[in-house]
Amino acid sequence: MRKHTTMTVPKDLDVAVHRQVLEIADQLGIDVAYAARPIGIPHGLAHCPKLLWPGASLYKTLAAIALYRRRGDDISSPVAVDPVARHVPGGVGLSLMRDEVTLTWREIARWMLIGSDNTAAALVLEEVGPVLMQQSAQAAGMVSTRIAPAAGTVAAAVAARRPEVSSYGSAGQARTPDRDDQLVAYASRDLVLGSVTTAQDQVELLAALWSGKLLTPEATAEVTEMLGQQIVKTRVGSAFTYPGVQVAAKSGSWGPYRHEAAVVTHRDEQPVALCIMTESLEFERRLPSIDDGIGKMASILVDGLRALLHR
Template sequence: MSVEDRITKIFDAAGVDARLHAVDVDRGGEVALGADEPVVLASIFKVMLVLEFARQAAAGQLDPTERVVVRAADRLGGWGTSGCADDVEVSLRDLAYFAMSVTDNTAADLLLRRVGPDVLPLLPAELGLERTRIVGGPRELLASMYADVGAGGDDEFVARFPTLSPDRIRAMRVFDPERTTSSTPREVTRLLELIWRDEAGPPAATAMVRALMGRQIFWTRIASGFPPGVRVAAKTGTLPGLHMEAGVVEYPDGGRYALAVFAQTRSLEFRRIDVDLAIGEAARAAVDALRAA
Protein backbone atom coordinates (compact mmCIF):
# COMPACT_ATOMS: atom_id res chain seq x y z
CA MET A 1 0.00 0.00 0.00
CA SER A 2 1.37 3.43 -0.95
CA VAL A 3 1.72 6.12 1.70
CA GLU A 4 -1.03 8.10 -0.03
CA ASP A 5 -3.36 5.09 0.24
CA ARG A 6 -2.49 4.69 3.93
CA ILE A 7 -3.25 8.36 4.55
CA THR A 8 -6.55 8.12 2.68
CA LYS A 9 -7.47 5.13 4.84
CA ILE A 10 -6.68 7.11 8.01
CA PHE A 11 -8.98 9.93 6.97
CA ASP A 12 -11.72 7.59 5.74
CA ALA A 13 -11.78 6.00 9.18
CA ALA A 14 -12.43 9.44 10.70
CA GLY A 15 -15.11 10.25 8.14
CA VAL A 16 -13.32 13.18 6.53
CA ASP A 17 -12.14 14.26 3.11
CA ALA A 18 -8.61 15.61 3.28
CA ARG A 19 -5.83 17.23 1.31
CA LEU A 20 -2.21 16.97 2.39
CA HIS A 21 1.22 18.00 1.27
CA ALA A 22 4.44 17.08 3.03
CA VAL A 23 7.92 17.96 1.84
CA ASP A 24 11.46 17.39 3.07
CA VAL A 25 12.70 20.95 3.55
CA ASP A 26 16.31 20.06 2.80
CA ARG A 27 16.08 17.17 0.32
CA GLY A 28 12.89 17.95 -1.57
CA GLY A 29 11.00 14.64 -1.45
CA GLU A 30 7.23 14.98 -1.15
CA VAL A 31 4.00 13.21 -0.26
CA ALA A 32 0.92 14.68 -1.95
CA LEU A 33 -2.80 14.05 -1.61
CA GLY A 34 -4.88 16.68 -3.42
CA ALA A 35 -1.94 19.05 -2.92
CA ASP A 36 -2.91 21.42 -5.72
CA GLU A 37 -6.59 21.76 -4.88
CA PRO A 38 -7.71 25.15 -3.49
CA VAL A 39 -8.32 25.26 0.26
CA VAL A 40 -9.65 27.81 2.72
CA LEU A 41 -6.87 29.05 5.02
CA ALA A 42 -8.87 30.39 7.99
CA SER A 43 -6.38 31.20 10.78
CA ILE A 44 -3.41 29.72 8.92
CA PHE A 45 -3.29 33.11 7.18
CA LYS A 46 -1.79 34.42 10.45
CA VAL A 47 1.54 32.89 9.45
CA MET A 48 1.72 35.39 6.58
CA LEU A 49 0.48 38.21 8.79
CA VAL A 50 3.17 37.62 11.41
CA LEU A 51 5.79 37.15 8.71
CA GLU A 52 4.98 40.57 7.23
CA PHE A 53 5.05 42.11 10.71
CA ALA A 54 8.44 40.53 11.38
CA ARG A 55 9.80 41.71 8.03
CA GLN A 56 8.71 45.30 8.72
CA ALA A 57 10.19 45.15 12.22
CA ALA A 58 13.50 43.82 10.88
CA ALA A 59 13.57 46.61 8.27
CA GLY A 60 12.96 49.27 10.92
CA GLN A 61 9.59 50.24 9.39
CA LEU A 62 7.84 49.75 12.72
CA ASP A 63 8.83 49.34 16.35
CA PRO A 64 7.84 45.91 17.71
CA THR A 65 7.63 47.38 21.22
CA GLU A 66 5.03 49.97 20.15
CA ARG A 67 2.10 49.86 22.57
CA VAL A 68 -1.47 49.09 21.53
CA VAL A 69 -4.59 49.31 23.71
CA VAL A 70 -7.14 46.57 23.05
CA ARG A 71 -10.55 48.03 23.82
CA ALA A 72 -14.03 46.54 24.00
CA ALA A 73 -14.83 47.70 20.46
CA ASP A 74 -11.80 45.79 19.15
CA ARG A 75 -12.81 42.38 20.52
CA LEU A 76 -13.88 39.75 18.01
CA GLY A 77 -14.49 36.90 20.44
CA GLY A 78 -12.41 33.79 21.04
CA TRP A 79 -9.09 33.29 22.77
CA GLY A 80 -6.48 35.59 24.29
CA THR A 81 -7.19 39.31 24.42
CA SER A 82 -10.54 38.58 22.76
CA GLY A 83 -11.80 37.14 26.02
CA CYS A 84 -10.65 39.93 28.32
CA ALA A 85 -13.31 41.89 30.23
CA ASP A 86 -11.20 45.07 30.47
CA ASP A 87 -8.93 47.09 28.22
CA VAL A 88 -5.51 45.52 27.72
CA GLU A 89 -2.28 47.25 26.70
CA VAL A 90 0.31 45.16 24.86
CA SER A 91 3.14 45.62 22.39
CA LEU A 92 2.90 44.84 18.69
CA ARG A 93 5.14 41.81 19.15
CA ASP A 94 2.88 40.56 21.92
CA LEU A 95 -0.07 40.89 19.54
CA ALA A 96 1.92 38.66 17.17
CA TYR A 97 2.51 36.22 20.02
CA PHE A 98 -1.19 36.02 20.90
CA ALA A 99 -2.18 35.69 17.23
CA MET A 100 0.12 32.70 16.77
CA SER A 101 0.07 30.98 20.15
CA VAL A 102 -3.68 31.00 20.88
CA THR A 103 -4.97 32.13 17.43
CA ASP A 104 -6.26 35.39 18.94
CA ASN A 105 -8.44 37.03 16.28
CA THR A 106 -8.54 40.42 17.99
CA ALA A 107 -4.74 40.51 18.19
CA ALA A 108 -4.49 39.53 14.53
CA ASP A 109 -6.98 42.22 13.50
CA LEU A 110 -5.08 44.96 15.36
CA LEU A 111 -1.74 43.73 14.01
CA LEU A 112 -3.13 43.77 10.48
CA ARG A 113 -4.22 47.40 10.92
CA ARG A 114 -0.64 48.33 11.88
CA VAL A 115 1.08 46.23 9.21
CA GLY A 116 -1.26 47.56 6.53
CA PRO A 117 -4.32 45.73 5.21
CA ASP A 118 -3.35 46.90 1.71
CA VAL A 119 0.24 45.65 2.11
CA LEU A 120 -0.33 42.09 3.32
CA PRO A 121 -2.18 40.88 0.18
CA LEU A 122 0.96 41.72 -1.83
CA LEU A 123 3.13 39.28 0.14
CA PRO A 124 2.07 35.99 -1.54
CA ALA A 125 2.92 37.30 -5.01
CA GLU A 126 6.30 38.56 -3.78
CA LEU A 127 7.05 35.08 -2.46
CA GLY A 128 5.95 33.40 -5.69
CA LEU A 129 2.75 31.95 -4.21
CA GLU A 130 0.59 32.51 -7.27
CA ARG A 131 -2.47 30.65 -6.01
CA THR A 132 -2.52 32.20 -2.55
CA ARG A 133 -4.85 35.15 -1.91
CA ILE A 134 -5.61 37.21 1.18
CA VAL A 135 -9.09 38.71 1.44
CA GLY A 136 -9.14 40.87 4.56
CA GLY A 137 -8.50 39.67 8.09
CA PRO A 138 -10.51 38.21 10.98
CA ARG A 139 -12.86 41.20 11.16
CA GLU A 140 -13.75 40.93 7.47
CA LEU A 141 -14.18 37.17 7.73
CA LEU A 142 -16.55 37.59 10.67
CA ALA A 143 -18.48 40.34 8.87
CA SER A 144 -18.97 38.09 5.85
CA MET A 145 -20.33 35.32 8.09
CA TYR A 146 -22.80 37.70 9.74
CA ALA A 147 -23.92 39.04 6.37
CA ASP A 148 -24.36 35.56 4.91
CA VAL A 149 -26.75 34.52 7.68
CA GLY A 150 -28.45 37.91 7.92
CA ALA A 151 -27.27 38.59 11.48
CA GLY A 152 -26.83 42.10 12.81
CA GLY A 153 -24.51 41.22 15.67
CA ASP A 154 -23.00 38.56 17.92
CA ASP A 155 -26.17 37.54 19.72
CA GLU A 156 -28.22 37.25 16.54
CA PHE A 157 -25.51 35.21 14.82
CA VAL A 158 -25.22 32.82 17.78
CA ALA A 159 -28.99 32.34 17.71
CA ARG A 160 -29.30 31.83 13.94
CA PHE A 161 -26.24 29.79 13.05
CA PRO A 162 -27.30 26.50 14.76
CA THR A 163 -30.63 26.61 12.89
CA LEU A 164 -29.02 26.64 9.44
CA SER A 165 -28.94 23.56 7.25
CA PRO A 166 -25.53 22.07 6.35
CA ASP A 167 -26.03 23.16 2.73
CA ARG A 168 -26.74 26.74 3.80
CA ILE A 169 -23.63 26.78 6.00
CA ARG A 170 -21.37 25.37 3.29
CA ALA A 171 -22.66 28.03 0.87
CA MET A 172 -21.19 30.78 3.06
CA ARG A 173 -18.26 32.70 1.61
CA VAL A 174 -15.84 31.58 4.33
CA PHE A 175 -16.08 28.01 2.99
CA ASP A 176 -15.43 28.96 -0.65
CA PRO A 177 -11.74 29.26 -1.65
CA GLU A 178 -12.78 31.52 -4.53
CA ARG A 179 -14.37 34.06 -2.18
CA THR A 180 -12.16 34.07 0.90
CA THR A 181 -8.50 33.84 1.93
CA SER A 182 -7.20 30.67 0.34
CA SER A 183 -4.23 28.77 -1.03
CA THR A 184 -3.25 25.18 -1.86
CA PRO A 185 -1.50 22.67 0.42
CA ARG A 186 1.54 22.78 -1.86
CA GLU A 187 1.84 26.57 -1.64
CA VAL A 188 1.42 26.48 2.14
CA THR A 189 4.36 24.10 2.51
CA ARG A 190 6.29 26.28 0.06
CA LEU A 191 5.70 29.25 2.38
CA LEU A 192 7.00 27.20 5.31
CA GLU A 193 10.06 26.10 3.34
CA LEU A 194 10.88 29.74 2.58
CA ILE A 195 10.54 30.64 6.26
CA TRP A 196 12.67 27.74 7.47
CA ARG A 197 15.36 28.44 4.87
CA ASP A 198 15.47 32.18 5.70
CA GLU A 199 14.31 32.95 2.15
CA ALA A 200 11.05 34.71 3.06
CA GLY A 201 12.73 37.77 4.56
CA PRO A 202 15.69 38.81 6.73
CA PRO A 203 16.92 35.99 9.00
CA ALA A 204 15.79 37.93 12.08
CA ALA A 205 12.24 38.05 10.67
CA THR A 206 12.00 34.39 9.70
CA ALA A 207 13.53 33.37 13.04
CA MET A 208 10.78 35.33 14.82
CA VAL A 209 8.07 33.49 12.87
CA ARG A 210 9.63 30.09 13.60
CA ALA A 211 9.88 30.90 17.30
CA LEU A 212 6.27 32.08 17.54
CA MET A 213 4.95 29.06 15.65
CA GLY A 214 6.85 26.91 18.14
CA ARG A 215 4.84 28.49 20.98
CA GLN A 216 1.42 27.46 19.72
CA ILE A 217 -0.43 25.81 22.61
CA PHE A 218 -2.56 23.39 20.58
CA TRP A 219 -1.10 19.91 20.29
CA THR A 220 -3.93 17.59 19.16
CA ARG A 221 -3.29 17.86 15.41
CA ILE A 222 0.13 17.48 13.76
CA ALA A 223 2.02 17.34 17.07
CA SER A 224 -0.10 14.44 18.33
CA GLY A 225 1.51 12.13 15.79
CA PHE A 226 5.08 12.60 16.97
CA PRO A 227 7.06 11.43 20.02
CA PRO A 228 8.83 13.61 22.61
CA GLY A 229 12.06 15.02 21.25
CA VAL A 230 10.55 15.90 17.89
CA ARG A 231 9.89 19.64 17.69
CA VAL A 232 6.69 20.81 16.02
CA ALA A 233 6.11 24.46 15.13
CA ALA A 234 2.65 24.94 13.64
CA LYS A 235 -0.47 27.03 13.15
CA THR A 236 -4.02 25.72 13.28
CA GLY A 237 -7.10 26.87 11.44
CA THR A 238 -10.69 25.92 12.29
CA LEU A 239 -14.17 26.57 10.94
CA PRO A 240 -17.30 24.45 11.39
CA GLY A 241 -16.52 21.18 9.64
CA LEU A 242 -12.98 22.26 8.74
CA HIS A 243 -9.88 21.17 10.68
CA MET A 244 -6.51 22.25 9.35
CA GLU A 245 -2.93 22.80 10.38
CA ALA A 246 0.36 23.78 8.77
CA GLY A 247 3.75 23.39 10.37
CA VAL A 248 7.27 22.05 10.34
CA VAL A 249 8.43 18.92 12.15
CA GLU A 250 12.10 18.90 13.19
CA TYR A 251 13.90 15.71 14.27
CA PRO A 252 16.94 15.61 16.55
CA ASP A 253 19.04 14.36 13.61
CA GLY A 254 18.35 17.59 11.73
CA GLY A 255 15.56 16.37 9.45
CA ARG A 256 12.98 19.08 8.72
CA TYR A 257 9.59 18.37 7.15
CA ALA A 258 6.95 20.94 6.17
CA LEU A 259 3.33 19.79 6.37
CA ALA A 260 -0.04 21.22 5.40
CA VAL A 261 -3.15 19.18 6.22
CA PHE A 262 -6.73 20.26 5.46
CA ALA A 263 -9.58 17.99 6.60
CA GLN A 264 -13.30 18.52 5.95
CA THR A 265 -15.77 16.50 7.97
CA ARG A 266 -18.77 14.98 6.24
CA SER A 267 -20.96 16.45 8.96
CA LEU A 268 -20.63 19.78 10.76
CA GLU A 269 -19.75 18.88 14.35
CA PHE A 270 -17.30 21.48 15.64
CA ARG A 271 -15.39 19.42 18.21
CA ARG A 272 -13.97 16.25 16.69
CA ILE A 273 -10.88 15.08 18.55
CA ASP A 274 -10.80 12.01 16.32
CA VAL A 275 -10.30 14.25 13.28
CA ASP A 276 -7.51 16.17 15.02
CA LEU A 277 -5.75 12.92 15.93
CA ALA A 278 -6.19 11.62 12.38
CA ILE A 279 -4.33 14.72 11.17
CA GLY A 280 -1.46 13.79 13.49
CA GLU A 281 -1.48 10.15 12.36
CA ALA A 282 -1.50 11.15 8.68
CA ALA A 283 1.29 13.67 9.25
CA ARG A 284 3.42 10.99 10.90
CA ALA A 285 2.80 8.56 8.04
CA ALA A 286 3.88 11.20 5.53
CA VAL A 287 7.03 12.13 7.45
CA ASP A 288 7.94 8.47 8.00
CA ALA A 289 7.74 7.94 4.25
CA LEU A 290 9.94 10.96 3.58
CA ARG A 291 12.50 9.81 6.13
CA ALA A 292 12.54 6.29 4.72
CA ALA A 293 13.19 7.70 1.25
Protein backbone atom coordinates in the same frame (compact mmCIF):
# COMPACT_ATOMS: atom_id res chain seq x y z
CA MET B 1 23.79 16.71 9.14
CA ARG B 2 23.95 15.88 5.46
CA LYS B 3 21.67 18.30 3.61
CA HIS B 4 19.86 16.80 0.64
CA THR B 5 18.85 19.02 -2.27
CA THR B 6 17.25 16.35 -4.46
CA MET B 7 15.14 13.30 -3.74
CA THR B 8 13.23 10.81 -5.84
CA VAL B 9 9.99 9.49 -4.40
CA PRO B 10 9.52 5.90 -5.59
CA LYS B 11 6.08 5.22 -7.03
CA ASP B 12 5.45 2.36 -4.62
CA LEU B 13 6.13 4.61 -1.60
CA ASP B 14 3.90 7.38 -2.96
CA VAL B 15 1.08 4.89 -3.50
CA ALA B 16 1.57 3.23 -0.10
CA VAL B 17 1.55 6.54 1.77
CA HIS B 18 -1.48 7.75 -0.13
CA ARG B 19 -3.35 4.53 0.65
CA GLN B 20 -2.54 4.74 4.36
CA VAL B 21 -3.62 8.38 4.59
CA LEU B 22 -6.90 7.75 2.79
CA GLU B 23 -7.61 4.72 4.98
CA ILE B 24 -7.52 7.04 8.00
CA ALA B 25 -9.69 9.57 6.18
CA ASP B 26 -12.20 6.84 5.31
CA GLN B 27 -12.40 5.71 8.92
CA LEU B 28 -13.10 9.28 10.03
CA GLY B 29 -15.50 10.09 7.19
CA ILE B 30 -13.53 13.11 6.02
CA ASP B 31 -12.06 14.46 2.80
CA VAL B 32 -8.38 15.33 2.78
CA ALA B 33 -5.65 17.02 0.77
CA TYR B 34 -1.99 17.16 1.75
CA ALA B 35 1.49 18.24 0.74
CA ALA B 36 4.77 17.42 2.46
CA ARG B 37 8.44 17.84 1.59
CA PRO B 38 11.80 18.23 3.29
CA ILE B 39 12.82 21.88 3.39
CA GLY B 40 15.44 22.45 0.70
CA ILE B 41 13.98 19.83 -1.63
CA PRO B 42 11.42 21.06 -4.19
CA HIS B 43 9.11 18.05 -4.17
CA GLY B 44 7.83 15.30 -1.92
CA LEU B 45 4.46 13.67 -1.23
CA ALA B 46 1.15 15.24 -2.19
CA HIS B 47 -2.53 14.61 -2.82
CA CYS B 48 -4.55 17.40 -4.51
CA PRO B 49 -1.98 19.97 -3.28
CA LYS B 50 -3.37 22.79 -5.46
CA LEU B 51 -7.01 22.37 -4.51
CA LEU B 52 -8.52 25.50 -2.96
CA TRP B 53 -9.81 25.26 0.62
CA PRO B 54 -11.21 27.74 3.10
CA GLY B 55 -8.04 28.02 5.19
CA ALA B 56 -9.51 29.75 8.26
CA SER B 57 -6.68 30.92 10.56
CA LEU B 58 -3.84 29.50 8.47
CA TYR B 59 -3.41 33.04 7.12
CA LYS B 60 -2.00 34.16 10.48
CA THR B 61 1.48 32.80 9.73
CA LEU B 62 1.60 34.96 6.61
CA ALA B 63 0.27 37.92 8.63
CA ALA B 64 3.07 37.54 11.18
CA ILE B 65 5.67 37.50 8.42
CA ALA B 66 4.14 40.62 6.85
CA LEU B 67 4.17 42.35 10.24
CA TYR B 68 7.88 41.69 10.73
CA ARG B 69 8.56 42.93 7.20
CA ARG B 70 6.54 46.07 7.96
CA ARG B 71 7.94 46.90 11.40
CA GLY B 72 11.52 45.70 11.02
CA ASP B 73 13.61 46.76 14.00
CA ASP B 74 10.54 48.52 15.42
CA ILE B 75 8.76 45.27 16.28
CA SER B 76 9.06 45.99 20.01
CA SER B 77 7.17 49.31 19.81
CA PRO B 78 4.31 49.51 22.35
CA VAL B 79 0.71 49.45 21.17
CA ALA B 80 -2.21 50.57 23.35
CA VAL B 81 -5.17 48.26 22.78
CA ASP B 82 -8.78 48.60 23.93
CA PRO B 83 -9.94 44.98 23.59
CA VAL B 84 -13.61 45.91 23.91
CA ALA B 85 -13.52 48.54 21.17
CA ARG B 86 -11.41 46.29 18.90
CA HIS B 87 -13.13 43.03 19.83
CA VAL B 88 -13.25 40.19 17.33
CA PRO B 89 -14.88 36.94 18.55
CA GLY B 90 -12.42 34.30 19.66
CA GLY B 91 -11.52 32.05 22.54
CA VAL B 92 -8.13 33.32 23.68
CA GLY B 93 -6.00 36.36 24.44
CA LEU B 94 -7.21 39.85 23.53
CA SER B 95 -10.48 38.41 22.27
CA LEU B 96 -11.37 37.57 25.89
CA MET B 97 -10.06 40.72 27.61
CA ARG B 98 -12.01 43.77 28.77
CA ASP B 99 -9.41 46.19 30.14
CA GLU B 100 -7.10 48.35 28.08
CA VAL B 101 -3.59 46.92 27.77
CA THR B 102 -0.30 47.89 26.20
CA LEU B 103 1.59 45.25 24.25
CA THR B 104 4.41 45.35 21.74
CA TRP B 105 3.82 44.33 18.15
CA ARG B 106 5.99 41.29 18.87
CA GLU B 107 3.67 40.07 21.62
CA ILE B 108 0.55 40.81 19.57
CA ALA B 109 2.04 38.58 16.88
CA ARG B 110 2.79 35.93 19.50
CA TRP B 111 -0.84 35.84 20.70
CA MET B 112 -2.00 35.65 17.10
CA LEU B 113 0.20 32.62 16.44
CA ILE B 114 0.23 30.60 19.65
CA GLY B 115 -3.45 31.01 20.49
CA SER B 116 -4.91 32.11 17.15
CA ASP B 117 -6.18 35.33 18.78
CA ASN B 118 -8.60 36.93 16.30
CA THR B 119 -8.44 40.39 17.86
CA ALA B 120 -4.64 40.35 17.66
CA ALA B 121 -4.90 39.21 14.04
CA ALA B 122 -7.25 42.09 13.20
CA LEU B 123 -4.73 44.57 14.64
CA VAL B 124 -1.91 43.00 12.62
CA LEU B 125 -3.88 43.03 9.37
CA GLU B 126 -4.80 46.67 9.88
CA GLU B 127 -1.13 47.48 10.45
CA VAL B 128 0.28 45.64 7.43
CA GLY B 129 -2.50 46.20 4.89
CA PRO B 130 -3.49 44.02 1.92
CA VAL B 131 -0.65 45.10 -0.36
CA LEU B 132 2.12 43.94 1.98
CA MET B 133 0.20 40.72 2.67
CA GLN B 134 0.10 40.01 -1.05
CA GLN B 135 3.76 40.95 -1.52
CA SER B 136 4.75 38.63 1.33
CA ALA B 137 2.71 35.80 -0.20
CA GLN B 138 4.39 36.30 -3.56
CA ALA B 139 7.83 36.36 -1.94
CA ALA B 140 7.03 32.98 -0.37
CA GLY B 141 5.93 31.46 -3.66
CA MET B 142 2.25 31.28 -2.73
CA VAL B 143 0.06 31.54 -5.83
CA SER B 144 -3.51 30.89 -4.64
CA THR B 145 -3.83 32.30 -1.12
CA ARG B 146 -5.91 35.35 -0.28
CA ILE B 147 -7.45 36.84 2.86
CA ALA B 148 -11.16 37.69 3.10
CA PRO B 149 -14.17 37.25 5.38
CA ALA B 150 -15.28 33.64 5.76
CA ALA B 151 -18.24 34.19 3.45
CA GLY B 152 -15.96 35.12 0.56
CA THR B 153 -13.37 32.41 1.11
CA VAL B 154 -15.92 29.62 1.48
CA ALA B 155 -17.82 30.72 -1.62
CA ALA B 156 -14.56 30.89 -3.62
CA ALA B 157 -13.44 27.44 -2.49
CA VAL B 158 -16.85 25.88 -3.19
CA ALA B 159 -16.92 27.38 -6.69
CA ALA B 160 -13.39 26.17 -7.47
CA ARG B 161 -13.99 22.66 -6.16
CA ARG B 162 -17.37 21.88 -7.74
CA PRO B 163 -15.76 20.40 -10.89
CA GLU B 164 -13.72 18.12 -8.62
CA VAL B 165 -16.82 16.45 -7.09
CA SER B 166 -15.46 13.82 -4.68
CA SER B 167 -12.30 13.26 -6.69
CA TYR B 168 -10.08 14.95 -4.14
CA GLY B 169 -10.77 13.08 -0.96
CA SER B 170 -12.12 9.93 0.50
CA ALA B 171 -15.46 10.66 2.07
CA GLY B 172 -17.08 11.82 -1.14
CA GLN B 173 -20.45 12.45 0.47
CA ALA B 174 -19.21 15.90 1.53
CA ARG B 175 -19.38 17.16 -2.06
CA THR B 176 -23.01 17.61 -3.02
CA PRO B 177 -24.80 20.74 -4.28
CA ASP B 178 -27.02 20.80 -1.18
CA ARG B 179 -23.99 20.72 1.11
CA ASP B 180 -22.23 23.42 -0.90
CA ASP B 181 -25.27 25.69 -0.60
CA GLN B 182 -25.42 24.95 3.13
CA LEU B 183 -21.76 25.90 3.56
CA VAL B 184 -22.15 29.19 1.68
CA ALA B 185 -25.27 30.12 3.66
CA TYR B 186 -23.55 29.23 6.94
CA ALA B 187 -20.49 31.29 6.05
CA SER B 188 -22.56 34.34 5.11
CA ARG B 189 -23.30 34.91 8.81
CA ASP B 190 -19.63 34.87 9.82
CA LEU B 191 -17.71 38.17 9.74
CA VAL B 192 -14.43 36.80 11.13
CA LEU B 193 -11.60 36.95 8.62
CA GLY B 194 -10.39 33.75 7.05
CA SER B 195 -8.45 32.70 3.99
CA VAL B 196 -8.61 30.63 0.87
CA THR B 197 -5.46 28.63 0.30
CA THR B 198 -3.95 25.32 -0.80
CA ALA B 199 -1.82 22.71 0.91
CA GLN B 200 1.01 23.50 -1.50
CA ASP B 201 0.88 27.23 -0.73
CA GLN B 202 1.16 26.53 2.98
CA VAL B 203 4.19 24.28 2.49
CA GLU B 204 5.83 26.87 0.24
CA LEU B 205 5.30 29.51 2.95
CA LEU B 206 6.85 27.39 5.70
CA ALA B 207 9.76 26.31 3.52
CA ALA B 208 10.52 29.91 2.55
CA LEU B 209 10.31 31.03 6.19
CA TRP B 210 12.56 28.27 7.54
CA SER B 211 15.06 28.86 4.71
CA GLY B 212 15.45 32.50 5.72
CA LYS B 213 14.12 33.86 2.43
CA LEU B 214 11.46 36.14 3.91
CA LEU B 215 12.92 37.79 7.02
CA THR B 216 16.19 38.68 8.71
CA PRO B 217 17.83 35.86 10.68
CA GLU B 218 16.64 37.41 13.95
CA ALA B 219 13.06 37.81 12.77
CA THR B 220 13.06 34.32 11.26
CA ALA B 221 14.15 32.88 14.60
CA GLU B 222 11.39 34.76 16.45
CA VAL B 223 8.54 33.74 14.15
CA THR B 224 9.61 30.10 13.96
CA GLU B 225 9.96 30.06 17.75
CA MET B 226 6.41 31.41 18.16
CA LEU B 227 5.03 28.72 15.87
CA GLY B 228 6.64 26.19 18.19
CA GLN B 229 4.91 27.65 21.26
CA GLN B 230 1.41 26.34 20.57
CA ILE B 231 -0.74 26.42 23.71
CA VAL B 232 -2.28 23.03 22.94
CA LYS B 233 -0.28 20.36 21.11
CA THR B 234 -2.93 18.67 19.02
CA ARG B 235 -3.17 17.56 15.39
CA VAL B 236 0.38 17.26 14.02
CA GLY B 237 1.93 17.88 17.44
CA SER B 238 0.10 14.92 18.97
CA ALA B 239 2.10 12.49 16.81
CA PHE B 240 5.57 13.76 17.72
CA THR B 241 5.86 13.76 21.50
CA TYR B 242 9.04 11.70 21.84
CA PRO B 243 12.54 13.09 22.57
CA GLY B 244 14.58 14.57 19.75
CA VAL B 245 11.74 16.05 17.71
CA GLN B 246 10.21 19.53 17.56
CA VAL B 247 6.96 20.66 15.97
CA ALA B 248 6.10 24.22 14.95
CA ALA B 249 2.57 24.59 13.65
CA LYS B 250 -0.40 26.76 12.85
CA SER B 251 -3.89 25.33 12.75
CA GLY B 252 -6.96 26.56 10.92
CA SER B 253 -10.50 25.63 11.96
CA TRP B 254 -13.86 26.84 10.71
CA GLY B 255 -17.15 24.99 10.48
CA PRO B 256 -16.41 21.55 9.01
CA TYR B 257 -12.79 22.39 8.15
CA ARG B 258 -9.84 21.37 10.32
CA HIS B 259 -6.33 21.96 9.00
CA GLU B 260 -2.77 22.20 10.17
CA ALA B 261 0.43 23.43 8.54
CA ALA B 262 3.59 22.44 10.37
CA VAL B 263 7.33 21.91 10.31
CA VAL B 264 8.59 18.74 11.99
CA THR B 265 12.28 18.73 12.90
CA HIS B 266 14.14 15.67 14.10
CA ARG B 267 17.55 16.24 15.66
CA ASP B 268 20.34 16.42 13.05
CA GLU B 269 17.87 15.98 10.17
CA GLN B 270 16.35 18.23 7.54
CA PRO B 271 13.04 19.70 8.71
CA VAL B 272 9.90 18.50 6.94
CA ALA B 273 7.20 21.01 6.03
CA LEU B 274 3.69 19.68 5.61
CA CYS B 275 0.09 20.76 5.44
CA ILE B 276 -2.97 18.55 5.94
CA MET B 277 -6.41 19.97 5.11
CA THR B 278 -9.65 18.19 6.02
CA GLU B 279 -13.40 18.56 5.71
CA SER B 280 -15.93 16.63 7.78
CA LEU B 281 -19.72 16.54 7.78
CA GLU B 282 -19.84 18.12 11.24
CA PHE B 283 -20.12 21.89 11.78
CA GLU B 284 -18.56 23.70 14.74
CA ARG B 285 -18.01 20.64 16.91
CA ARG B 286 -14.87 19.64 18.71
CA LEU B 287 -13.88 16.35 17.16
CA PRO B 288 -10.74 15.01 18.85
CA SER B 289 -10.80 11.97 16.60
CA ILE B 290 -10.14 14.16 13.55
CA ASP B 291 -7.41 16.09 15.36
CA ASP B 292 -5.78 12.77 16.24
CA GLY B 293 -6.28 11.57 12.67
CA ILE B 294 -4.39 14.57 11.33
CA GLY B 295 -1.54 13.60 13.65
CA LYS B 296 -1.55 10.03 12.36
CA MET B 297 -1.53 11.23 8.74
CA ALA B 298 1.36 13.57 9.52
CA SER B 299 3.32 10.72 11.06
CA ILE B 300 2.85 8.62 7.92
CA LEU B 301 4.01 11.46 5.67
CA VAL B 302 7.01 12.43 7.77
CA ASP B 303 8.14 8.84 8.34
CA GLY B 304 7.94 8.15 4.60
CA LEU B 305 10.08 11.17 3.75
CA ARG B 306 12.59 10.46 6.53
CA ALA B 307 13.06 6.94 5.21
CA LEU B 308 14.02 8.36 1.81
CA LEU B 309 16.45 10.86 3.32
CA HIS B 310 18.18 8.08 5.29
CA ARG B 311 18.85 5.93 2.24
